[in-house]
């Protein structure tokens with residue numbers, strides 16, 4: 001297994017709509033990429049990582065909510081589609097691609113998502129906890145949307161200013177981006 005580099009906003013791959021994974025692509029090499037993404041997510045540490053965050057513009061992601069759902073080891077979600085959503089919830093979100101971002105983001109409270117697992121088998125999850133939030137955050141990445149796009153225009157502007165300041169002061173060093181939270 002290997003650690004992958006996590007790219008940061010506004011890298012162009014984070015701004016584009018990722019393409020679906022063809023089921024014929026789900027083979028051992030693909031599963032190695034999934035294992036590498038899981039290792040990268042655990043090392044960061046993070047509770048979710050979408051393929052575009054490691055510069056792969058395809059519709060899959062990994063999640064680790066094992067500290068809240070002990071019976072669920074880290075797993076992959078391929079070509080996810082949210083088929084049902086209800087209610088609203090707000091959660092303070094961070095993002096491995098948005099340095100120092102930490103803001104309340106409003107999401108659907110309960111979702112049902114259909115997807116393929118790492119063996120190409122169709123699966124369905126309904127959740128109304130952390131998993132539902134993580135999945136919605138990661139699906140946003142597949143659609144070229146980051147959490148900073150989900151907050152008020154004023155807060156978004158303030159965050160982008162902060163990023164620019166960090167860039168000017170050389171606090172964001174691209175070579176090190178993979179090893180920072």
Ligand SMILES: [Zn+2]
Pocket residue numbers: 094095096097137141147
């Ligand atoms: Zn993120």
